[in-house]
Amino acid sequence: MYEFMSNGSLDSFLRADGSRLDWNTLFQIAKGIARGLEYLHQDCNTRIVHFDIKPHNILLNEEFIPKISDFGLAKLCKWKESIVSVTGIRGTAGYMAPEVFFKSFGGASHKSDVYSYGMMVLEMAGARKNNNSTSMSDTYFPDWIYKKVEGGDDLGVDGVTTEEEEELCRMMVMVGLWCIQSDPLERPSISKVVEMLEGSFQSLQIPPRHFWSSPTRSAQSTSSSAIDSSNRDKVLTMQA
Template sequence: MQQMIGPMRFAYTDIIAITSHFRDKLGQGGYGSVYKGVLLPGNLHIAVKMLTGSSSCNGDEFISEVSTIGRIHHVNVVHLVGFCSEEMRRALVYEFMPRGSLDKYIFSSEKTFSWDKLNEIALGIARGINYLHQGCEMQILHFDIKPHNILLDENFVPKVADFGLAKLYPRDKSFVPVSAARGTIGYIAPEMISRSFGVISSKSDVYSFGMLLLEMAGGRRNADPNAANSSQAYYPSRVYRELTRRETSEISDIADMHELEKKLCIVGLWCIQMRSCDRPTMSEVIEMLEGGTNELQVPPRPFFCDDEQFPGVESYNMPSDLTAISEEHEDDDDDESICLFESYQ
């Protein structure tokens, strides 16, 4: 019955009891601290984020928004169990993800997952994002898709987490105000920086997902400042060059590329097309990941893979609010990363 009507509301005294007086701290982020707890009866392990700072909405708005998020039930989206809103004390209670976040596995020096498992994880993430875009009463734009915000349960099933930057929009609303645009450097879609690339929309999440896919395929961050030479520093550019060398007589690493690795790369390159209208929807991404590699065509060259700069765009200086958000998330990345959830604003 509780799942049908939304998340449970806890008193602050309940939160203290659940966390054993905040004994087991999991991490610290820009929006607050996360503590492990146990919910009785049933000994359900949960993660409690105590929100800090002033909220942009009043208590009634906070409860309304949290209730909307709490009604989301999808195997690939982290479930909000409950919340606390008592005077200035606010908390979010989530299901606990014992395997932590995806980044600590894909950036490991050892190959943690097989290609089949990586493809399965990629599909799960895509289904979770697509559900947020299409399966809810209101369209939810995440605005911060990255490996750190993908959590894994005990069976390594991926779940989209961290709705701190998400916003609710009617699905027929094509225009999203620029004030809503947030994200992390390295995953932010071009239209978040300049409207000359298109309007901010669900395709902005598609771009971030594409950057995530390329990092999953490469087992490294897309931008590597420690690369031996500049041609190896930016992974999407390197992958695009390798994929397009098939039609030439040049010796290429493409022959050594696993079919599923190739699929993740091609789909990722489609997702990071510069103009939002050139990117697939998340439902189309799912079809591409479910299909065979031979059915996929290498997309046009993404701008970031070009040697020459895009005409009329001299630099990509982040707006101050985006930079601030990115810095807050960099603090999160240093944490244990078992359960770094951001508050739903």
């Protein structure tokens, strides 16, 4: 028997033809998902790496409390081992971490879920939808939103009408950018993500601009990618 999730998937509220959730609800959903991942990564007897975190796999109950679903690609990971042995591609293009494609970025791990979470949070904040550039794929939207954050510019996100909403939006964007750092060591643990979301916006620092250009859905199997490899060996204090 399963709990009935009356509000369906988060994906339905992010589509252009769907109903838009208010910013406080979106923010609380983002925190709830982070706490759910924290349970999988930190509180289970055996760490569980989901490998397919995306809006379609987040279900919402009548109070918009999120639940992570679809564990078909999940892997168990022993506590003393940070790297998960995987064969083939796991996840959905656009949300997959670079190390899932290329071993040169490091092995797949719980930090791969953090990357997927970051891409999803940026989408929740509207960063992907509002990148209307015709000269580049939507895959590159992190670079677009980073420039706005770095310059202190208006994010141009729909539905932001108050200072409180602007702060929630910027907080989600900032956390998302931290989570999608190309080097897994530069990403925060999911516990740190929860801490960031429960803290103040003023305490957040702008992350390095180290993003990987992931393949589009139409070019998943043949894509090759590049990254600004400067300071690849830099390990931040935010690592797990």
